Amino acid sequence: MEIPFAESYRIKMVEPIHRSTREEREQWIKEAKYNLFKLSSKHVFIDLLTDSGTGAMSNRQWSAMMMGDESYAGAESYFELKEAIEKILGFPYFLPTHQGRAAENVLFSTIVKEGDYLPGNSHFDTTKGHIEYRKAHAVDCTISAAAQTELELPFKGEVDLEKLEKVLANNPKEKIPCVVLTVTNNTAGGQPVSMKNIRDVHNLCRKYDIPLLLDSARFAENAYFIKTREEGYADKSIKEIVREMFSYADMMTMSSKKDAIVNMGGFVAFKNEELWKRCQMFCIMNEGYITYGGMSGRDMAALAVGLDEGTQFDTLDTRIRQVQYLAAKLDEYGIPYQRPAGGHAIFLDAKKILPQLPREEFVAQTLGVELYLEAGIRGVEIGAILADRDPETKENRYPELELLRLAIPRRTYTNNHMDVIAAAVKNVYDRRESITKGYAITFEQPVMRHFTVELKKL
Numbered sequence: 001m002e003i004p005f006a007e008s009y010r011i012k013m014v015e016p017i018h019r020s021t022r023e024e025r026e027q028w029i030k031e032a033k034y035n036l037f038k039l040s041s042k043h044v045f046i047d048l049l050t051d052s053g054t055g056a057m058s059n060r061q062w063s064a065m066m067m068g069d070e071s072y073a074g075a076e077s078y079f080e081l082k083e084a085i086e087k088i089l090g091f092p093y094f095l096p097t098h099q100g101r102a103a104e105n106v107l108f109s110t111i112v113k114e115g116d117y118l119p120g121n122s123h124f125d126t127t128k129g130h131i132e133y134r135k136a137h138a139v140d141c142t143i144s145a146a147a148q149t150e151l152e153l154p155f156k157g158e159v160d161l162e163k164l165e166k167v168l169a170n171n172p173k174e175k176i177p178c179v180v181l182t183v184t185n186n187t188a189g190g191q192p193v194s195m196k197n198i199r200d201v202h203n204l205c206r207k208y209d210i211p212l213l214l215d216s217a218r219f220a221e222n223a224y225f226i227k228t229r230e231e232g233y234a235d236k237s238i239k240e241i242v243r244e245m246f247s248y249a250d251m252m253t254m255s256s257k258k259d260a261i262v263n264m265g266g267f268v269a270f271k272n273e274e275l276w277k278r279c280q281m282f283c284i285m286n287e288g289y290i291t292y293g294g295m296s297g298r299d300m301a302a303l304a305v306g307l308d309e310g311t312q313f314d315t316l317d318t319r320i321r322q323v324q325y326l327a328a329k330l331d332e333y334g335i336p337y338q339r340p341a342g343g344h345a346i347f348l349d350a351k352k353i354l355p356q357l358p359r360e361e362f363v364a365q366t367l368g369v370e371l372y373l374e375a376g377i378r379g380v381e382i383g384a385i386l387a388d389r390d391p392e393t394k395e396n397r398y399p400e401l402e403l404l405r406l407a408i409p410r411r412t413y414t415n416n417h418m419d420v421i422a423a424a425v426k427n428v429y430d431r432r433e434s435i436t437k438g439y440a441i442t443f444e445q446p447v448m449r450h451f452t453v454e455l456k457k458l
């Protein structure tokens with residue numbers, strides 16, 4: 001008999017989680033104004049809000065924490081991290097920040113001005129927020145196929161080169177501080193970008209003399225998909241693929257809370273010494289001195305180990321197979337989601353599940369509340385609430401897709417939990433026709449409203 005697949009780790013420490021009753025959840029979600037971010041985590045049974053900072057660190061990472069050097073300047077942990085970033089990612093210069101959006105802040109404070117254009121593939125919401133807050137434009141050049149959830153494409157997160165070239169050709173070079181390539185493409189469903197597309201974007205950037213920024217939160221998952229799906233890469237190691245990916249980039253921003261499997265941390269890295277020096281001022285002003293930025297020594301030490309472990313094939317294989325295990329269950333039940341399954345999450349297609357709801361009633365949010373009520377599972381809306389209002393017209397923006405993201409934390413839940421999630425989604429799907437009313441906003445912030453929005457049931 002063939003030996004089945006099993007996780008490449010065993011578990012040394014556990015953390016209890018609690019079930020609740022539907023009546024309790026009805027009360028809690030009402031008190032949270034139907035915003036899943038406002039729930040207390042103790043009222044959540046399986047938390048799929050994000051895979052960011054919610055993973056389980058390894059024994060090697062925890063032991064590195066004990067060795068952290070907390071010196072204000074020139075800490076040993078800084079040099080360990082510097083060595084890991086140079087060796088694994090190929091960037092000689094970097095600034096540590098407290099997380100990914102802080103890396104964006106340090107970089108964009110230095111290079112983005114009002115009226116600039118930053119084309120890319122579905123900028124993540126904090127990236128877009130940092131661009132639009134500076135009155136610059138995040139131009140989405142993702143391939144149109146990404147919006148057709150039933151289409152199975154191996155690299156559905158890619159840049160449409162024609163769309164990108166139009167932006168580069170029609171604007172003066174001084175107005176384009178960089179192209180932002182997000183790997184994997186979170187917003188489009190955790191979908192990867194092929195090496196060929198990264199290379200083609202790099203070549204276009206060279207042609208127009210524009211720097212290329214890789215938003216790298218899930219770079220290792222992207223490398224796994226290149227290895228398993230792109231011709232010519234099957235025999236290369238993840239680390240070799242990662243080195244090639246970053247060989248095409250001039251700079252990278254990193255939320256270390258994802259593929260580097262730490263609970264907090266990030267950095268911005270550069271090939272160019274001059275730019276690194278220009279960014280130092282904003283790092284010192286907003287984060288901290290250049291050898292710790294927004295991180296404590298122990299966190300930098302754990303991150304250095306996380307970069308190594310996160311780029312090991314077994315770590316990635318275990319992780320992505322778990323997401324695919326959940327996807328296979330959902331296939332069995334006929335549930336529509338962004339196909340193929342993403343690296344870090346399943347994105348349920350809420351418009352297909354609840355076609356009767358008008359978009360003004362926030363379709364994906366409604367599905368998210370229903371899933372919480374069903375089994376205490378917390379996902380996150382990737383739809384009209386997240387899309388915010390248009391900064392100029394102040395009208396609601398309605399994206400083509402209304403998705404409910406179920407993000408799977410790394411090394412945290414077992415496949416029994418995946419079975420619970422799939423069953424809960426099926427139960428909601430089976431009673432989908434009885435869900436006829438959504439929600440209306442009663443309070444919102446002007447930017448990134450989804451975190452704090454308050455809703456009422458219609």
Ligand code: F0G
Nearest residue numbers: 050052099100101124126186215217255
């Ligand atoms: N870029 C991407 C592609 C991201 O997914 C995130 C965060 C960031 C940048 C910002 O990093 O959170 O460390 O400040 N994504 C999380 C998520 C929050 O749930 O997908 P951060």
